[in-house]
Amino acid sequence: MADRFRITLAQLNPTVGDINGNAAIAAEAWRQAHEANADLVALPEMFITGYNTQDLVMKPVFHRAAMNAVEKLAQDCADGPAMAIGAPWVEEDKLFNAYLILKGGRIASKVLKHHLPNETVFDEVRLYDSGPMGGPYAVGNTRIGSPICEDGWHEDVSETLEETGAEFLLIPNGSPYFRNKYDVRLNQMVARVVETGLPVIYLNMVGGQDDQVFDGATFGLNPGGELAFRMPVFDEAITHIDLARQDAGWRIVPAEIVPQPDEWEQDYRAMVQSLRDYMDKTGFKRALLGLSGGVDSALVAAIAVDAIGADNVRCVMLPSEFTSQASLEDAEAVAKALEVHYDFVPITEGRTAVTNTLASLFSGCEEDLTEENIQSRLRGLLLMAISNKFGEMLLTTGNKSEVAVGYATIYGDMNGGYNPIKDLYKTRVFKTCRWRNDNHRDWMKGPSGEVIRDSVIDKPPSAELRADQKDSDSLPDYPVLDAILEILVDQDGSVSDCVSAGIDAADAKRVEHLIYISEYKRFQSAPGTRLTPRAFWLDRRYPIVNRWRDQG
Numbered sequence: 001m002a003d004r005f006r007i008t009l010a011q012l013n014p015t016v017g018d019i020n021g022n023a024a025i026a027a028e029a030w031r032q033a034h035e036a037n038a039d040l041v042a043l044p045e046m047f048i049t050g051y052n053t054q055d056l057v058m059k060p061v062f063h064r065a066a067m068n069a070v071e072k073l074a075q076d077c078a079d080g081p082a083m084a085i086g087a088p089w090v091e092e093d094k095l096f097n098a099y100l101i102l103k104g105g106r107i108a109s110k111v112l113k114h115h116l117p118n119e120t121v122f123d124e125v126r127l128y129d130s131g132p133m134g135g136p137y138a139v140g141n142t143r144i145g146s147p148i149c150e151d152g153w154h155e156d157v158s159e160t161l162e163e164t165g166a167e168f169l170l171i172p173n174g175s176p177y178f179r180n181k182y183d184v185r186l187n188q189m190v191a192r193v194v195e196t197g198l199p200v201i202y203l204n205m206v207g208g209q210d211d212q213v214f215d216g217a218t219f220g221l222n223p224g225g226e227l228a229f230r231m232p233v234f235d236e237a238i239t240h241i242d243l244a245r246q247d248a249g250w251r252i253v254p255a256e257i258v259p260q261p262d263e264w265e266q267d268y269r270a271m272v273q274s275l276r277d278y279m280d281k282t283g284f285k286r287a288l289l290g291l292s293g294g295v296d297s298a299l300v301a302a303i304a305v306d307a308i309g310a311d312n313v314r315c316v317m318l319p320s321e322f323t324s325q326a327s328l329e330d331a332e333a334v335a336k337a338l339e340v341h342y343d344f345v346p347i348t349e350g351r352t353a354v355t356n357t358l359a360s361l362f363s364g365c366e367e368d369l370t371e372e373n374i375q376s377r378l379r380g381l382l383l384m385a386i387s388n389k390f391g392e393m394l395l396t397t398g399n400k401s402e403v404a405v406g407y408a409t410i411y412g413d414m415n416g417g418y419n420p421i422k423d424l425y426k427t428r429v430f431k432t433c434r435w436r437n438d439n440h441r442d443w444m445k446g447p448s449g450e451v452i453r454d455s456v457i458d459k460p461p462s463a464e465l466r467a468d469q470k471d472s473d474s475l476p477d478y479p480v481l482d483a484i485l486e487i488l489v490d491q492d493g494s495v496s497d498c499v500s501a502g503i504d505a506a507d508a509k510r511v512e513h514l515i516y517i518s519e520y521k522r523f524q525s526a527p528g529t530r531l532t533p534r535a536f537w538l539d540r541r542y543p544i545v546n547r548w549r550d551q552g
Contacts, residue, residue: 003245005142007170008033008041008081011216011237013207015281016050017062023048023069026085027076029238034080036240040139044172044205045086045149046097048073051174052209053088057127063088063095070100071107078105082139084146086172094129099146099172101137109137113148114157121176121212121530121538124150133157135164142167142250145198149173152202153188155195162196168243168250169196173204176212177270178533179263182233185217190225197223199243199252206236208277211422211530211537213270217260220252229255234269235443264435267428267531268303269443271420274529275395276307278418284393290383290413291315291335291342293327294461296421297397298334298452299433303420304395305446310339314392318347318379322466330456337451343386347378354378372465376412384415393417396526401426401478403525403536404485405511406518407463407471414525422528423535425485426461426478433457476507484511490534495552505552512550520544 010029014022026043033041045051049066056062070087077083082103089098089110097116101109112131116124133156136143145161145168152158152171161169169192175185189200199222206216218231220241229252231237242253261269279287287304291297297315304313315338317331335342354374362370387394396416398408400423408414421429433452440448461471461478475481484503487493488511498508522536523544534540 002141005040005140005243005245005250006036006038007201007241007243008036008038009201009203009218009231009239009241010041010043011204011206011218011231011235011239012043012047013214013236013277014047014050014205015207016053016209017056018050019048019066019069022050023073026073026083030077030081030083032238033240038081038240039142040082040084040144042084042170042172042201042203043086044203045099045174046088047085047205048087050209051086051205051214052121052176052212053127055127057088058095063090070102074102074107075105077102082108084170084172086148086174088128095127096131097124097128097148098131099148101139103139111137111146111148113151115150115154117150120533122150133160136161136166145169147171149175152192155191158192158196158198162198166196166198168199168201168252170201171203173202174214175204176530177215177266179267179531181215182217182260186219189219189221193221193223193225197249199223199228199250201241201252206234206273208274208281208529210278211274211527211535213274213277213529215266215270222251223248227257228252230257230260232258233261233266234273264432265439265441267424268432268436269441270531271303271424271529272307272444275303275418275420278527279308279393282393284391284417286312286314286390286392287395288314288316288383288386288390288392289395289397289416290379291317291331293317293323293329293331293334293456295429295433295452295456296399296402296426298330298456299429299436300395300397300419300421301334301338301340302433302436302446302451305338305340306444309445310447313338313340314343314386314390315340316343316345316383316386318345318382320347320351320375320465322375322469326455326459330453330459333453334451334456337449337453338446345382347375347382350378350382351375372463373409373412375465376409376463378412380409380412380415395419397421398525399424399426399429400536401481401485403522404489404518405475405481405514406521407475408521410521410524414521416526419526419528422525423531425482427482430457476511480507481511484508485515488512488515489540490532492534495550499552509550509552516542516546516549519546
């Protein structure tokens with residue numbers, strides 16, 4: 001009986017719908033496994049289709065194409081190591097989330113996902129049928145158990161596999177990032193090790209898909225919960241891991257433990273990676289944004305440059321008579337520091353034309369929010385015109401605090417195809433700017449050093465749509481606002497919870513009201529990077545028409 005088992009772990013970045021492209025990536029991973037004399041090459045959950053497919057996977061022509069691709073992959077990779085790959089599979093007119101084991105030119109074994117997640121960004125109950133809890137599959141003389149993603153978070157599947165002869169667990173995942181997610185995964189996998197007494201390999205994919213970004217960080221644990229290896233966070237990697245058979249069973253041979261970045265770096269990397277992949281996978285090469293001189297657009301500009309390079313980013317200043325000299329100077333300074341193309345397009349003439357066009361209709365009416373929103377919508381119109389003319393994707397720049405309470409103009413500054421800071425509260429925007437100034441990594445395409453100067457970060461936030469305007473005229477100060485939002489949105493708390501935390505009840509009720517009446521705006525907003533389990537998109541689905549208010 002062999003005393004060594006080599007597994008090639010392919011922590012790679014598939015594209016949803018690119019079945020042939022994903023198959024080619026899998027075949028290349030198999031080739032590298034073959035050269036390394038591996039027994040098995042393993043790819044993540046639903047790799048052949050990309051993940052998360054949402055309703056696309058239910059389309060028969062799509063899942064049949066995926067199944068055919070896996071069968072061809074089995075034939076093409078017949079002479080060498082076995083391959084384990086995630087794919088949709090149909091049996092008896094039921095659609096399953098499956099993990100397929102390919103060897104000898106055919107699909108030798110099938111694992112069908114049993115526990116279907118039905119929370120946060122996942123609604124697999126409506127997509128798939130639940131498979132039975134089965135036993136392990138064999139690769140050579142070694143019996144392997146593969147709970148698929150959610151199955152690995154439940155003790156029953158792993159315990160059944162151990163009881164039916166599994167010698168170690170290989171858990172394929174499509175597990176998207178949220179802040180400090182690694183610690184949650186690690187704790188779950190330690191529990192599986194303790195319950196089964198088996199080594200556990202947790203394999204995750206990388207790459208962005210719409211709002212989600214998969215962060216990799218594949219790792220292995222030996223009995224006792226000892227960390228045996230860890231692969232990089234967010235980076236594609238192919239790693240060959242050995243297991244050695246001992247008197248007590250298989251053990252993972254210790255390998256490199258790649259250091260974990262802190263939460264600030266991981267959040268920033270998630271925003272960069274999700275934007276990079278969103279543009280690459282949708283075919284956009286260049287991006288533009290309105291650079292106002294404020295902190296939000298400065299951060300989005302930095303993220304864009306780090307994602308796709310300064311040569312591919314256009315920043316546009318669109319000043320009005322209310323734009324301060326400080327904002328003009330700050331916007332230009334940020335553009336120069338980031339080395340991007342910078343355009344200066346005043347909106348005064350266009351605003352005058354719109355005002356004159358509406359003059360007879362608005363005669364006798366006092367100026368109000370209408371005139372402020374005309375400025376924002378005129379900027380949105382001009383930015384969309386530039387986007388159309390030059391084929392550049394417009395980025396929108398509203399932070400989570402603004403998105404939560406509707407402090408943005410629909411069809412104005414909300415225009416755009418993607419928003420990398422959509423799930424980043426304003427107080428974290430400030431700190432993230434300082435983090436970027438102090439840190440540079442190889443995966444950043446932008447320059448090192450200070451790219452967002454202190455005057456951008458320190459000045460009181462303002463939309464600059466009227467004279468002497470400050471955000472605090474309309475909203476609680478951002479530390480207070482964000483504390484309320486953390487309770488009401490991220491914790492699903494109540495007005496009473498806010499009061500218990502020392503927040504004024506009137507402020508809490510007012511913010512709650514703003515959250516609810518802004519739902520229609522969020523429904524029409526651009527997707528953006530998911531950083532928390534309560535991001536504004538699939539994580540949080542509220543009605544647009546809603547008269548409920550918490551009376552405290």
